[in-house]
Amino acid sequence: MKELALSKVYARIEPGPVVLLTTAHKGRPNVMTMSWHMMVDFEPPLIACIVSEGDFSFAALKATRECVIAIPDSDIADKVVAIGNCSGRNTDKFAKFGLTALPAAMVEAPLIAECFTNLECRVVNTQLMKTYNLVVLEVVKAWTDPKKKSPKTIHHHGYGTFVVDGETIKLKSKMR
């Protein structure tokens, strides 16, 4: 993993990929699948996401206020879905799915070696946690796998239907 400039993080989250979220609580790492997230600010990169109270990761996120958002490509789409189909309550998902946990630099939650982007995050706002399970995260360190040149992400359309990234087009935009 190579460090990724924080100013470039938004371009990985804004396209709306299905991501993994890792936590570590009382020495135990866990991972969940998530696609309710969005950018909130460019730099420092802020990301809002919904982590349901019903998710085992919720308690870890609430207690530690830290997590890693890891972005998988379509090569491991089947694992990503299987991770979402079981709970850390009774499963060591890293072992079960053969994921390689790498130590992060600034948080306890692990990076995932198989993911082309890893974002170390700290919770910075919980005002809407009670009402909507919505937390705002600040990305404090970001990593990219330079070996993955053009990773294709997946996008959930409900009930196990996913659309994989297709053609890339360039249009004349004044926008960052």
Next chain:
Amino acid sequence: MKELALSKVYARIEPGPVVLLTTAHKGRPNVMTMSWHMMVDFEPPLIACIVSEGDFSFAALKATRECVIAIPDSDIADKVVAIGNCSGRNTDKFAKFGLTALPAAMVEAPLIAECFTNLECRVVNTQLMKTYNLVVLEVVKAWTDPKKKSPKTIHHHGYGTFVVDGETIKLKSKMR
């Protein structure tokens, strides 16, 4: 446009497409391009989004507390980008880009006939508006164009680079 069940709205927003957001303020319709949004709840469908204070639409959204989220497909990608490149402050974007405004059922903001999905929304939470320009919308009515069978959406990767939906895959998910 045919009515779309509110329970099916999440599957249009969750994949992370670039969308358009329309408002109507003092009799004047406007439209902006947006890709910082996410689902917050299934039903009633709640959507969080970031509308910057600098956007001309911000004042309209704040004053009327209503908008429409319209989802374009890749056929009009060039228009979607051009809409993001100018401001309603000095442009009638509906006229300039040949968009057809259709009356909505429950809000003043117009639907866009050229978009395959249109979601009529009301602002339901502004607690994070001051801090992050983040508003939570409730979708009160949803529309789909039955003639568009498999619309391909676009996903922004920064500076005018967009990825168009590619292959659809089915994986065994227990998730809605």
